[in-house]
Amino acid sequence: MAAHKRITAITNRLIERSKPTRQLYLDRLRRAADAGPHRTTLSCGNLAHGFAACAPAEKSALAGDRAANLGIITAYNDMLSAHQPFERFPELIREAAREAGGVAQVAGGVPAMCDGVTQGQPGMELSLFSRDVIAMAAGIGLSHNMFDTTVYLGVCDKIVPGLMIAAMTFGHLPAIFVPAGPMTTGLPNDEKARVRQLYAEGKVGRDELLEAESRSYHGPGTCTFYGTANSNQMLMEIMGLHTPGASFINPNTPLRDALTREATKRALAITALGNEFTPAGEMIDERSIVNGVVGLHATGGSTNHTLHLVAMARAAGIHLTWEDISELSDVVPLLARVYPNGLADVNHFHAAGGMGYLIAQLLSKGLVHDDVRTVWGQGLASYAIDVRLGENGTVARAPAPKESGDPKVLSTVDQPFQPNGGLKMLSGNLGAAVIKISAVKSDRHVVEAPARVFHDQQDLIDAFKAGELDRDFVAVIRYQGPKANGMPELHKLTPSLGVLQDRGHHVALVTDGRMSGASGKVPAAIHVTPEACDGGPIAKVRDGDMVRVDAVKGELTVLVDQATWEDRLPADADLERNGFGMGRELFAALRANAGPASEGASVLY
Structure with missing residues:
Protein backbone atom coordinates (compact mmCIF):
# COMPACT_ATOMS: atom_id res chain seq x y z
CA MET A 1 0.00 0.00 0.00
CA ALA A 2 1.20 3.55 -0.78
CA ALA A 3 2.57 5.48 2.16
CA HIS A 4 0.17 7.60 4.19
CA LYS A 5 0.01 11.20 2.89
CA ARG A 6 1.28 12.82 6.07
CA ILE A 7 4.01 10.20 6.48
CA THR A 8 5.07 10.94 2.91
CA ALA A 9 4.99 14.70 3.49
CA ILE A 10 7.12 14.47 6.65
CA THR A 11 9.55 12.12 4.90
CA ASN A 12 9.86 14.43 1.91
CA ARG A 13 10.50 17.38 4.21
CA LEU A 14 13.21 15.37 5.96
CA ILE A 15 14.79 14.45 2.63
CA GLU A 16 14.79 18.08 1.50
CA ARG A 17 16.23 19.38 4.77
CA SER A 18 18.94 16.72 4.74
CA LYS A 19 20.08 17.10 1.13
CA PRO A 20 23.31 19.03 1.75
CA THR A 21 24.61 16.85 4.60
CA ARG A 22 23.28 13.58 3.17
CA GLN A 23 24.94 14.13 -0.19
CA LEU A 24 28.29 14.90 1.45
CA TYR A 25 27.93 11.74 3.51
CA LEU A 26 27.08 9.59 0.48
CA ASP A 27 29.98 11.04 -1.51
CA ARG A 28 32.42 10.05 1.24
CA LEU A 29 30.83 6.62 1.61
CA ARG A 30 30.98 5.89 -2.12
CA ARG A 31 34.62 6.89 -2.34
CA ALA A 32 35.41 4.41 0.43
CA ALA A 33 33.28 1.68 -1.19
CA ASP A 34 34.79 2.26 -4.65
CA ALA A 35 38.22 1.41 -3.29
CA GLY A 36 36.94 -2.15 -2.83
CA PRO A 37 38.28 -4.70 -0.32
CA HIS A 38 41.44 -3.30 1.20
CA ARG A 39 43.63 -6.12 2.45
CA THR A 40 45.68 -6.19 -0.76
CA THR A 41 46.56 -2.53 -0.17
CA LEU A 42 48.04 -3.30 3.24
CA SER A 43 51.76 -3.87 3.50
CA CYS A 44 52.91 -7.42 4.18
CA GLY A 45 53.77 -6.38 7.73
CA ASN A 46 50.31 -4.85 8.21
CA LEU A 47 48.57 -7.94 6.92
CA ALA A 48 50.75 -10.36 8.84
CA HIS A 49 49.86 -8.57 12.06
CA GLY A 50 46.19 -8.66 11.09
CA PHE A 51 45.96 -12.43 10.68
CA ALA A 52 48.82 -13.64 12.89
CA ALA A 53 46.51 -15.52 15.26
CA CYS A 54 44.38 -17.10 12.53
CA ALA A 55 44.45 -20.74 11.45
CA PRO A 56 46.55 -21.55 8.34
CA ALA A 57 43.49 -21.88 6.10
CA GLU A 58 42.21 -18.51 7.27
CA LYS A 59 45.61 -16.90 6.66
CA SER A 60 45.56 -18.26 3.13
CA ALA A 61 42.07 -16.92 2.55
CA LEU A 62 42.90 -13.48 3.94
CA ALA A 63 46.17 -13.19 2.03
CA GLY A 64 44.12 -12.15 -0.99
CA ASP A 65 40.61 -10.88 -1.50
CA ARG A 66 39.07 -14.26 -2.32
CA ALA A 67 37.21 -14.67 0.96
CA ALA A 68 35.21 -12.09 2.90
CA ASN A 69 36.42 -11.17 6.36
CA LEU A 70 33.69 -10.35 8.87
CA GLY A 71 34.48 -7.94 11.70
CA ILE A 72 32.67 -8.58 14.98
CA ILE A 73 32.12 -5.59 17.25
CA THR A 74 30.99 -6.91 20.61
CA ALA A 75 29.63 -5.25 23.72
CA TYR A 76 29.94 -8.45 25.74
CA ASN A 77 30.45 -8.35 29.47
CA ASP A 78 29.36 -10.60 32.31
CA MET A 79 27.62 -7.97 34.41
CA LEU A 80 24.90 -6.95 31.97
CA SER A 81 22.27 -9.66 31.89
CA ALA A 82 21.38 -8.64 28.33
CA HIS A 83 24.98 -8.89 27.13
CA GLN A 84 26.22 -11.93 29.05
CA PRO A 85 24.87 -14.32 26.35
CA PHE A 86 27.23 -12.68 23.83
CA GLU A 87 30.12 -14.63 25.42
CA ARG A 88 29.19 -17.57 23.16
CA PHE A 89 28.49 -15.59 20.00
CA PRO A 90 31.99 -15.10 18.52
CA GLU A 91 32.56 -18.84 18.26
CA LEU A 92 29.09 -19.35 16.74
CA ILE A 93 29.86 -16.61 14.24
CA ARG A 94 33.33 -17.92 13.38
CA GLU A 95 31.93 -21.40 12.78
CA ALA A 96 29.09 -20.09 10.58
CA ALA A 97 31.55 -17.91 8.66
CA ARG A 98 33.78 -20.92 7.92
CA GLU A 99 30.75 -22.87 6.68
CA ALA A 100 29.99 -19.99 4.31
CA GLY A 101 33.58 -19.82 3.01
CA GLY A 102 34.50 -16.70 4.94
CA VAL A 103 36.49 -15.66 7.98
CA ALA A 104 35.29 -13.88 11.11
CA GLN A 105 37.42 -11.99 13.63
CA VAL A 106 36.49 -10.00 16.72
CA ALA A 107 37.47 -6.54 15.52
CA GLY A 108 37.01 -4.93 18.89
CA GLY A 109 35.09 -4.74 22.13
CA VAL A 110 33.19 -1.70 23.29
CA PRO A 111 32.20 -0.69 26.82
CA ALA A 112 28.68 -1.46 27.93
CA MET A 113 27.26 -0.06 31.14
CA CYS A 114 23.95 -0.87 32.78
CA ASP A 115 21.66 2.00 33.70
CA GLY A 116 19.83 -0.34 36.05
CA VAL A 117 23.01 -0.79 38.12
CA THR A 118 24.06 2.88 38.08
CA GLN A 119 20.55 4.34 38.55
CA GLY A 120 20.78 7.16 41.09
CA GLN A 121 24.54 6.60 41.50
CA PRO A 122 27.47 8.78 40.38
CA GLY A 123 28.29 6.36 37.57
CA MET A 124 24.98 7.21 35.89
CA GLU A 125 26.52 10.54 34.90
CA LEU A 126 28.71 8.65 32.39
CA SER A 127 25.81 6.79 30.82
CA LEU A 128 24.70 9.10 28.03
CA PHE A 129 28.27 9.88 27.00
CA SER A 130 29.03 6.17 26.86
CA ARG A 131 27.04 6.17 23.60
CA ASP A 132 29.62 8.36 21.87
CA VAL A 133 32.51 6.50 23.53
CA ILE A 134 31.06 3.24 22.16
CA ALA A 135 30.91 4.73 18.67
CA MET A 136 34.54 5.81 18.92
CA ALA A 137 35.65 2.46 20.38
CA ALA A 138 33.95 0.60 17.53
CA GLY A 139 35.65 2.96 15.12
CA ILE A 140 39.04 2.00 16.55
CA GLY A 141 38.24 -1.68 16.03
CA LEU A 142 37.24 -1.15 12.41
CA SER A 143 40.07 1.28 11.61
CA HIS A 144 42.41 -1.64 10.91
CA ASN A 145 40.80 -1.81 7.47
CA MET A 146 40.75 -5.62 7.49
CA PHE A 147 37.04 -6.19 7.00
CA ASP A 148 34.51 -6.58 4.21
CA THR A 149 31.42 -6.68 6.42
CA THR A 150 30.42 -6.31 10.05
CA VAL A 151 28.13 -7.65 12.72
CA TYR A 152 27.35 -5.68 15.87
CA LEU A 153 26.59 -7.46 19.14
CA GLY A 154 24.68 -5.12 21.42
CA VAL A 155 21.33 -4.73 23.10
CA CYS A 156 21.02 -2.13 25.83
CA ASP A 157 20.35 1.53 26.24
CA LYS A 158 23.32 3.50 24.87
CA ILE A 159 25.08 0.54 23.30
CA VAL A 160 22.93 0.03 20.20
CA PRO A 161 22.77 3.78 19.41
CA GLY A 162 26.56 3.98 19.79
CA LEU A 163 27.03 0.94 17.56
CA MET A 164 24.59 2.42 15.05
CA ILE A 165 26.61 5.65 14.90
CA ALA A 166 29.71 3.53 14.24
CA ALA A 167 27.91 1.50 11.55
CA MET A 168 26.93 4.72 9.77
CA THR A 169 30.44 6.14 10.14
CA PHE A 170 31.74 2.97 8.46
CA GLY A 171 28.72 3.01 6.18
CA HIS A 172 30.67 1.70 3.18
CA LEU A 173 30.59 -1.71 4.92
CA PRO A 174 27.49 -3.89 5.29
CA ALA A 175 26.25 -4.15 8.87
CA ILE A 176 23.89 -6.55 10.62
CA PHE A 177 22.89 -6.13 14.24
CA VAL A 178 22.65 -9.37 16.22
CA PRO A 179 20.64 -9.27 19.47
CA ALA A 180 20.78 -11.69 22.41
CA GLY A 181 17.08 -11.56 23.29
CA PRO A 182 15.00 -10.87 26.42
CA MET A 183 15.19 -12.84 29.64
CA THR A 184 12.26 -15.11 30.38
CA GLY A 219 18.51 -14.42 34.48
CA PRO A 220 20.37 -13.78 31.22
CA GLY A 221 18.72 -11.51 28.68
CA THR A 222 17.24 -8.05 28.37
CA CYS A 223 15.02 -6.69 31.14
CA THR A 224 11.49 -7.52 30.09
CA PHE A 225 9.86 -4.10 30.42
CA TYR A 226 9.62 -1.92 27.34
CA GLY A 227 12.40 0.54 28.03
CA THR A 228 15.25 1.74 25.86
CA ALA A 229 16.91 -1.68 25.46
CA ASN A 230 13.85 -3.35 23.97
CA SER A 231 13.00 -0.19 22.01
CA ASN A 232 16.48 -0.56 20.47
CA GLN A 233 15.62 -4.06 19.28
CA MET A 234 12.33 -2.90 17.79
CA LEU A 235 14.19 -0.12 15.96
CA MET A 236 16.86 -2.37 14.49
CA GLU A 237 14.20 -4.70 13.13
CA ILE A 238 11.82 -2.11 11.70
CA MET A 239 14.79 -0.28 10.15
CA GLY A 240 15.93 -3.49 8.45
CA LEU A 241 19.19 -4.01 10.35
CA HIS A 242 18.14 -7.29 11.97
CA THR A 243 17.29 -10.40 10.06
CA PRO A 244 13.47 -10.77 10.11
CA GLY A 245 12.06 -11.88 13.44
CA ALA A 246 15.32 -11.67 15.39
CA SER A 247 14.44 -9.14 18.08
CA PHE A 248 12.66 -10.99 20.87
CA ILE A 249 13.83 -14.61 20.91
CA ASN A 250 15.10 -15.66 24.34
CA PRO A 251 18.85 -16.24 24.86
CA ASN A 252 20.55 -19.62 24.81
CA THR A 253 17.81 -21.32 22.80
CA PRO A 254 18.23 -23.27 19.54
CA LEU A 255 16.28 -20.60 17.62
CA ARG A 256 18.45 -17.81 19.03
CA ASP A 257 21.60 -19.65 17.91
CA ALA A 258 20.09 -20.39 14.50
CA LEU A 259 19.32 -16.69 14.01
CA THR A 260 22.91 -15.77 14.93
CA ARG A 261 24.35 -18.25 12.43
CA GLU A 262 21.93 -17.02 9.78
CA ALA A 263 22.87 -13.37 10.40
CA THR A 264 26.54 -14.27 9.97
CA LYS A 265 25.99 -15.94 6.62
CA ARG A 266 23.80 -13.09 5.46
CA ALA A 267 26.46 -10.52 6.42
CA LEU A 268 28.96 -12.43 4.28
CA ALA A 269 26.50 -12.60 1.37
CA ILE A 270 26.07 -8.83 1.10
CA THR A 271 29.71 -7.77 0.77
CA ALA A 272 31.25 -6.08 -2.25
CA LEU A 273 32.74 -9.47 -3.18
CA GLY A 274 29.30 -10.78 -4.12
CA ASN A 275 26.29 -9.69 -6.14
CA GLU A 276 24.16 -8.23 -3.31
CA PHE A 277 26.43 -5.49 -1.99
CA THR A 278 24.50 -3.63 0.72
CA PRO A 279 26.59 -0.91 2.35
CA ALA A 280 24.86 0.11 5.58
CA GLY A 281 25.06 3.84 4.92
CA GLU A 282 23.37 3.48 1.53
CA MET A 283 20.76 1.10 2.91
CA ILE A 284 19.69 3.37 5.77
CA ASP A 285 18.04 6.48 4.37
CA GLU A 286 15.38 9.00 5.38
CA ARG A 287 12.60 6.45 4.86
CA SER A 288 14.34 3.99 7.18
CA ILE A 289 14.66 6.68 9.86
CA VAL A 290 10.97 7.57 9.54
CA ASN A 291 10.09 3.87 9.85
CA GLY A 292 12.07 3.78 13.09
CA VAL A 293 10.20 6.77 14.50
CA VAL A 294 6.86 5.27 13.46
CA GLY A 295 7.76 2.02 15.22
CA LEU A 296 8.70 3.97 18.34
CA HIS A 297 5.28 5.62 18.42
CA ALA A 298 3.29 2.52 17.55
CA THR A 299 4.84 0.64 20.46
CA GLY A 300 5.01 3.46 23.03
CA GLY A 301 8.80 3.26 23.01
CA SER A 302 11.54 4.99 24.95
CA THR A 303 11.82 8.76 25.19
CA ASN A 304 15.59 8.27 25.09
CA HIS A 305 15.22 7.88 21.36
CA THR A 306 14.34 11.54 20.99
CA LEU A 307 18.08 11.85 21.69
CA HIS A 308 19.41 8.71 20.07
CA LEU A 309 17.46 8.70 16.80
CA VAL A 310 18.52 12.29 16.19
CA ALA A 311 22.19 11.40 16.78
CA MET A 312 21.96 8.16 14.77
CA ALA A 313 20.40 9.99 11.83
CA ARG A 314 23.06 12.72 11.94
CA ALA A 315 25.73 10.05 11.61
CA ALA A 316 24.19 9.20 8.22
CA GLY A 317 23.88 12.84 7.17
CA ILE A 318 20.13 12.96 7.95
CA HIS A 319 18.75 15.95 9.87
CA LEU A 320 15.91 14.55 12.00
CA THR A 321 14.28 16.99 14.45
CA TRP A 322 11.98 16.85 17.46
CA GLU A 323 9.32 18.49 15.32
CA ASP A 324 9.46 15.55 12.91
CA ILE A 325 9.14 13.10 15.79
CA SER A 326 6.22 15.01 17.32
CA GLU A 327 4.34 15.32 14.03
CA LEU A 328 4.76 11.63 13.32
CA SER A 329 3.33 10.91 16.76
CA ASP A 330 0.15 12.74 15.76
CA VAL A 331 -0.28 10.38 12.80
CA VAL A 332 0.72 7.01 14.24
CA PRO A 333 -1.68 5.11 16.52
CA LEU A 334 -0.54 3.22 19.60
CA LEU A 335 -0.83 -0.51 18.87
CA ALA A 336 1.03 -2.08 21.81
CA ARG A 337 0.50 -2.18 25.56
CA VAL A 338 3.77 -3.27 27.14
CA TYR A 339 4.90 -2.21 30.63
CA PRO A 340 5.05 0.63 31.70
CA ASN A 341 2.32 1.32 29.15
CA GLY A 342 0.42 -1.82 30.15
CA LEU A 343 0.80 -5.01 32.20
CA ALA A 344 2.44 -7.21 29.56
CA ASP A 345 6.19 -7.68 29.08
CA VAL A 346 8.11 -8.12 25.83
CA ASN A 347 7.70 -11.89 25.93
CA HIS A 348 3.92 -11.41 25.97
CA PHE A 349 4.30 -8.91 23.12
CA HIS A 350 6.25 -11.44 21.05
CA ALA A 351 3.78 -14.22 21.83
CA ALA A 352 0.87 -12.00 20.75
CA GLY A 353 2.42 -11.61 17.29
CA GLY A 354 5.38 -9.37 18.01
CA MET A 355 7.25 -7.41 15.38
CA GLY A 356 5.88 -9.35 12.43
CA TYR A 357 2.26 -8.63 13.33
CA LEU A 358 3.05 -5.00 14.20
CA ILE A 359 4.83 -4.37 10.88
CA ALA A 360 1.99 -6.02 8.95
CA GLN A 361 -0.52 -3.74 10.66
CA LEU A 362 1.51 -0.61 9.92
CA LEU A 363 2.01 -1.63 6.29
CA SER A 364 -1.73 -2.21 5.85
CA LYS A 365 -2.40 1.53 6.21
CA GLY A 366 0.80 2.81 4.64
CA LEU A 367 2.16 4.04 7.97
CA VAL A 368 5.65 2.72 7.19
CA HIS A 369 7.64 2.74 3.97
CA ASP A 370 7.84 -0.70 2.37
CA ASP A 371 10.16 0.47 -0.42
CA VAL A 372 13.26 0.53 1.77
CA ARG A 373 16.42 -1.52 1.54
CA THR A 374 17.09 -4.05 4.30
CA VAL A 375 19.85 -6.49 5.14
CA TRP A 376 17.44 -9.22 4.03
CA GLY A 377 17.57 -7.90 0.46
CA GLN A 378 13.87 -7.15 0.25
CA GLY A 379 11.51 -4.41 1.45
CA LEU A 380 9.91 -4.10 4.85
CA ALA A 381 7.08 -6.48 3.94
CA SER A 382 9.61 -9.32 4.25
CA TYR A 383 9.67 -8.55 7.98
CA ALA A 384 5.91 -9.13 8.41
CA ILE A 385 6.61 -12.71 9.40
CA ASP A 386 6.43 -15.24 12.22
CA VAL A 387 9.76 -16.90 12.98
CA ARG A 388 10.22 -20.50 14.14
CA LEU A 389 12.92 -23.16 14.39
CA GLY A 390 12.92 -25.21 11.22
CA GLU A 391 14.38 -28.52 10.18
CA ASN A 392 18.00 -29.30 11.00
CA GLY A 393 18.21 -26.31 13.34
CA THR A 394 17.62 -23.72 10.64
CA VAL A 395 15.32 -20.68 10.75
CA ALA A 396 11.81 -21.03 9.32
CA ARG A 397 9.45 -18.18 8.57
CA ALA A 398 5.75 -17.91 7.76
CA PRO A 399 3.50 -14.90 7.16
CA ALA A 400 2.65 -12.95 10.30
CA PRO A 401 -0.65 -13.92 11.94
CA LYS A 402 -3.70 -12.07 10.67
CA GLU A 403 -5.06 -11.61 14.18
CA SER A 404 -3.40 -10.65 17.44
CA GLY A 405 -2.73 -13.48 19.85
CA ASP A 406 -3.74 -11.13 22.67
CA PRO A 407 -5.77 -8.00 21.79
CA LYS A 408 -4.95 -6.54 25.23
CA VAL A 409 -1.28 -6.47 24.24
CA LEU A 410 -1.33 -5.92 20.45
CA SER A 411 -4.21 -4.25 18.67
CA THR A 412 -5.03 -3.19 15.12
CA VAL A 413 -4.64 0.10 13.29
CA ASP A 414 -8.44 0.24 13.02
CA GLN A 415 -8.91 -0.19 16.77
CA PRO A 416 -5.75 1.21 18.39
CA PHE A 417 -5.26 1.74 22.09
CA GLN A 418 -5.06 5.46 21.36
CA PRO A 419 -5.05 7.45 18.12
CA ASN A 420 -1.50 8.80 18.52
CA GLY A 421 1.87 7.63 19.72
CA GLY A 422 1.79 9.63 22.92
CA LEU A 423 5.20 11.24 22.47
CA LYS A 424 4.87 14.99 22.09
CA MET A 425 7.04 18.07 21.95
CA LEU A 426 6.37 20.90 24.39
CA SER A 427 7.51 24.49 24.01
CA GLY A 428 7.08 27.78 25.79
CA ASN A 429 8.96 30.27 27.92
CA LEU A 430 10.73 27.40 29.72
CA GLY A 431 12.21 26.12 26.46
CA ALA A 432 11.54 22.95 24.45
CA ALA A 433 10.93 19.51 25.95
CA VAL A 434 9.45 16.11 25.20
CA ILE A 435 6.77 14.26 27.11
CA LYS A 436 5.52 10.68 26.86
CA ILE A 437 1.84 10.36 27.77
CA SER A 438 0.98 6.88 26.52
CA ALA A 439 0.91 5.62 30.12
CA VAL A 440 -0.46 8.84 31.67
CA LYS A 441 -4.20 9.02 32.37
CA SER A 442 -5.97 11.66 30.30
CA ASP A 443 -6.97 13.72 33.35
CA ARG A 444 -3.25 14.23 34.03
CA HIS A 445 -2.31 15.52 30.58
CA VAL A 446 -2.53 19.10 31.86
CA VAL A 447 -1.02 20.02 35.22
CA GLU A 448 -0.82 23.58 36.54
CA ALA A 449 0.65 23.92 40.01
CA PRO A 450 3.28 25.78 42.05
CA ALA A 451 6.91 24.89 41.39
CA ARG A 452 9.10 23.14 43.90
CA VAL A 453 12.69 23.48 42.71
CA PHE A 454 15.52 21.00 43.34
CA HIS A 455 19.06 20.62 42.01
CA ASP A 456 19.34 16.91 42.82
CA GLN A 457 16.84 14.06 42.76
CA GLN A 458 17.86 12.98 46.26
CA ASP A 459 16.74 16.37 47.59
CA LEU A 460 13.21 15.66 46.32
CA ILE A 461 13.25 12.18 47.86
CA ASP A 462 14.34 13.66 51.20
CA ALA A 463 11.54 16.25 51.02
CA PHE A 464 9.05 13.48 50.26
CA LYS A 465 10.20 11.43 53.25
CA ALA A 466 9.95 14.53 55.44
CA GLY A 467 6.29 14.94 54.45
CA GLU A 468 6.87 18.27 52.67
CA LEU A 469 5.29 17.30 49.34
CA ASP A 470 1.74 16.18 50.20
CA ARG A 471 0.15 18.68 47.84
CA ASP A 472 -0.16 19.68 44.19
CA PHE A 473 3.16 20.82 42.74
CA VAL A 474 5.44 20.69 39.71
CA ALA A 475 8.86 19.33 40.59
CA VAL A 476 11.53 21.27 38.72
CA ILE A 477 14.78 19.29 38.76
CA ARG A 478 17.43 21.31 36.96
CA TYR A 479 21.17 21.25 36.32
CA GLN A 480 20.70 17.68 35.12
CA GLY A 481 21.54 18.28 31.44
CA PRO A 482 24.47 17.03 29.36
CA LYS A 483 26.75 19.96 30.17
CA ALA A 484 25.90 19.97 33.87
CA ASN A 485 26.39 16.34 34.81
CA GLY A 486 25.96 14.13 31.74
CA MET A 487 22.14 14.04 31.83
CA PRO A 488 21.48 11.07 34.12
CA GLU A 489 18.14 9.33 34.22
CA LEU A 490 16.08 10.32 37.24
CA HIS A 491 14.11 7.15 37.90
CA LYS A 492 14.60 7.37 41.67
CA LEU A 493 11.87 10.03 41.49
CA THR A 494 9.26 7.68 40.04
CA PRO A 495 8.11 5.87 43.21
CA SER A 496 7.77 9.08 45.27
CA LEU A 497 5.92 11.01 42.58
CA GLY A 498 3.77 7.94 41.88
CA VAL A 499 2.76 7.72 45.54
CA LEU A 500 1.80 11.41 45.61
CA GLN A 501 -0.26 11.06 42.44
CA ASP A 502 -2.01 7.99 43.87
CA ARG A 503 -2.92 10.09 46.91
CA GLY A 504 -4.87 12.36 44.57
CA HIS A 505 -2.38 15.17 44.13
CA HIS A 506 -1.72 16.74 40.75
CA VAL A 507 2.02 16.42 40.27
CA ALA A 508 4.34 16.68 37.29
CA LEU A 509 8.05 16.76 36.61
CA VAL A 510 9.99 19.33 34.59
CA THR A 511 13.68 18.60 34.10
CA ASP A 512 16.63 19.07 31.77
CA GLY A 513 17.56 15.51 32.69
CA ARG A 514 16.09 12.22 31.47
CA MET A 515 13.46 9.70 32.55
CA SER A 516 14.01 7.20 29.72
CA GLY A 517 11.90 4.37 28.43
CA ALA A 518 10.39 3.54 31.80
CA SER A 519 8.66 6.93 32.00
CA GLY A 520 5.31 5.97 33.42
CA LYS A 521 2.12 7.33 34.87
CA VAL A 522 3.41 10.71 36.12
CA PRO A 523 3.55 13.45 33.46
CA ALA A 524 7.17 14.38 32.89
CA ALA A 525 8.48 17.17 30.65
CA ILE A 526 12.03 15.99 30.10
CA HIS A 527 15.13 16.92 28.07
CA VAL A 528 14.30 20.64 28.61
CA THR A 529 16.44 22.59 26.16
CA PRO A 530 18.38 24.85 26.59
CA GLU A 531 19.51 23.22 29.81
CA ALA A 532 20.06 25.27 32.97
CA CYS A 533 23.84 24.98 32.66
CA ASP A 534 23.65 26.40 29.14
CA GLY A 535 21.67 29.51 30.04
CA GLY A 536 18.25 27.89 29.78
CA PRO A 537 15.25 29.68 31.31
CA ILE A 538 14.56 26.67 33.56
CA ALA A 539 17.35 28.14 35.74
CA LYS A 540 15.12 31.14 36.52
CA VAL A 541 12.21 29.22 38.06
CA ARG A 542 11.64 29.88 41.77
CA ASP A 543 9.68 27.95 44.40
CA GLY A 544 6.03 28.94 44.20
CA ASP A 545 6.03 30.02 40.52
CA MET A 546 3.00 28.61 38.77
CA VAL A 547 4.13 26.17 36.06
CA ARG A 548 1.87 24.73 33.38
CA VAL A 549 2.65 21.42 31.69
CA ASP A 550 0.11 21.05 28.89
CA ALA A 551 0.47 17.91 26.80
CA VAL A 552 -2.76 18.71 24.95
CA LYS A 553 -1.68 22.06 23.52
CA GLY A 554 2.03 21.22 23.65
CA GLU A 555 2.95 24.02 26.06
CA LEU A 556 5.57 24.31 28.79
CA THR A 557 5.27 27.65 30.53
CA VAL A 558 5.91 29.43 33.78
CA LEU A 559 3.08 31.84 34.58
CA VAL A 560 5.16 34.79 35.72
CA ASP A 561 4.72 38.41 34.65
CA GLN A 562 6.81 38.96 31.52
CA ALA A 563 8.75 41.95 32.87
CA THR A 564 9.51 40.13 36.12
CA TRP A 565 10.59 37.04 34.19
CA GLU A 566 12.91 38.99 31.90
CA ASP A 567 14.56 40.80 34.84
CA ARG A 568 15.08 37.64 36.90
CA LEU A 569 18.59 36.20 37.04
CA PRO A 570 19.24 32.45 36.80
CA ALA A 571 19.96 30.60 40.01
CA ASP A 572 23.43 29.18 40.37
CA ALA A 573 24.16 25.58 41.26
CA ASP A 574 27.20 23.95 42.78
CA LEU A 575 28.38 21.57 40.06
CA GLU A 576 31.84 20.88 41.49
CA ARG A 577 30.81 17.54 42.96
CA ASN A 578 29.77 16.34 39.49
CA GLY A 579 33.34 16.52 38.28
CA PHE A 580 35.01 13.75 40.27
CA GLY A 581 34.51 10.16 41.36
CA MET A 582 33.52 7.00 39.51
CA GLY A 583 35.39 8.19 36.44
CA ARG A 584 33.57 11.49 36.07
CA GLU A 585 36.86 13.41 35.92
CA LEU A 586 37.65 11.56 32.67
CA PHE A 587 34.53 12.98 31.03
CA ALA A 588 35.09 16.71 31.62
CA ALA A 589 35.83 17.33 27.94
CA LEU A 590 32.63 15.57 26.91
CA ARG A 591 30.51 17.60 29.32
CA ALA A 592 32.08 20.82 28.06
CA ASN A 593 31.44 19.97 24.41
CA ALA A 594 28.05 18.26 24.59
CA GLY A 595 25.43 19.50 22.18
CA PRO A 596 21.85 20.28 23.21
CA ALA A 597 19.36 17.49 23.83
CA SER A 598 17.30 18.61 20.84
CA GLU A 599 20.27 17.78 18.58
CA GLY A 600 21.05 14.43 20.18
CA ALA A 601 23.21 15.59 23.12
CA SER A 602 26.25 14.37 21.22
CA VAL A 603 29.90 15.37 21.29
CA LEU A 604 30.33 13.95 17.77
CA TYR A 605 27.74 15.83 15.69
Missing part, protein backbone atom coordinates in the same frame (compact mmCIF):
# COMPACT_ATOMS: atom_id res chain seq x y z
CA THR A 185 9.33 -13.63 32.28
CA GLY A 186 9.83 -13.23 36.03
CA LEU A 187 7.94 -11.23 38.62
CA PRO A 188 5.34 -9.12 36.77
CA ASN A 189 6.51 -5.56 36.22
CA ASP A 190 3.42 -4.01 37.84
CA GLU A 191 4.07 -6.07 41.00
CA LYS A 192 7.69 -4.89 41.01
CA ALA A 193 6.46 -1.28 40.74
CA ARG A 194 3.97 -1.85 43.57
CA VAL A 195 6.71 -3.07 45.89
CA ARG A 196 8.89 -0.10 44.95
CA GLN A 197 6.13 2.29 45.94
CA LEU A 198 5.57 0.45 49.22
CA TYR A 199 9.28 0.75 49.94
CA ALA A 200 9.17 4.48 49.16
CA GLU A 201 6.36 4.83 51.70
CA GLY A 202 8.29 2.82 54.31
CA LYS A 203 5.73 0.01 54.31
CA VAL A 204 8.20 -2.73 53.32
CA GLY A 205 11.90 -3.07 54.04
CA ARG A 206 15.01 -3.51 51.92
CA ASP A 207 14.83 -7.30 52.12
CA GLU A 208 11.36 -7.37 50.55
CA LEU A 209 12.42 -4.85 47.91
CA LEU A 210 15.54 -6.81 46.95
CA GLU A 211 13.53 -10.03 46.76
CA ALA A 212 11.07 -8.41 44.34
CA GLU A 213 13.82 -6.92 42.21
CA SER A 214 15.70 -10.23 42.08
CA ARG A 215 12.58 -12.10 41.00
CA SER A 216 12.04 -9.52 38.26
CA TYR A 217 15.65 -9.38 37.00
CA HIS A 218 16.44 -13.05 37.37
